[in-house]
Amino acid sequence: MDGSELPVPEEIQSRINTIHGVQVMLDEDLAGFCGVEVKRLNEEVKRDIERFPEEFMFQLSAREYGLLRPQNAAIEPRRGQDRKYLPYAFTEPGLAMLSAVLRSESAERFVFSKMDVGTVEMLTWLEGMK
Numbered sequence: 402m403d404g405s406e407l408p409v410p411e412e413i414q415s416r417i418n419t420i421h422g423v424q425v426m427l428d429e430d431l432a433g434f435c436g437v438e439v440k441r442l443n444e445e446v447k448r449d450i451e452r453f454p455e456e457f458m459f460q461l462s463a464r465e466y467g468l469l470r471p472q473n474a475a476i477e478p479r480r481g482q483d484r485k486y487l488p489y490a491f492t493e494p495g496l497a498m499l500s501a502v503l504r505s506e507s508a509e510r511f512v513f514s515k516m517d518v519g520t521v522e523m524l525t526w527l528e529g530m531k
Contacts, residue, residue, distance in 0.1 A: 418490070420461065420469075425490035427488045427491075428442055428446075428490075431496070435499075443489065446489070449502050452501075453498060456494065457494050458495040459489065459490055460490075461488050461489070463487060
């Protein structure tokens with residue numbers, strides 16, 4: 402996905418993982434949905450790191466990432482799947498902040514589409530964060 406087309410709700414839902422009891426999306430999935438490279442996404446986040454407290458974003462441990470890889474293996478393989486750095490996980494508020502930091506139309510469209518996936522799903526996600 403290059404960010405020019407909106408992902409379908411099922412595709413978004415398939416990329417949501419539960420880590421630390423919180424539902425999150427990984428930087429690599431968000432980058433794909435927003436039409437940017439993972440490296441660029443993480444650079445922009447680090448540039449405005451004060452906007453991303455741990456409730457918005459955290460870096461996975463090697464163990465956590467290892468547990469997720471088999472789960473996500475059925476989802477399309479990516480070029481350069483072995484990463485140099487461990488991925489970041491973004492919560493729902495982190496996702497909203499990400500659209501402000503990326504300052505791209507495709508990122509904004511993705512965040513709004515995520516919020517339009519359904520009020521029930523969004524409220525369920527938010528309930529899980531309490």
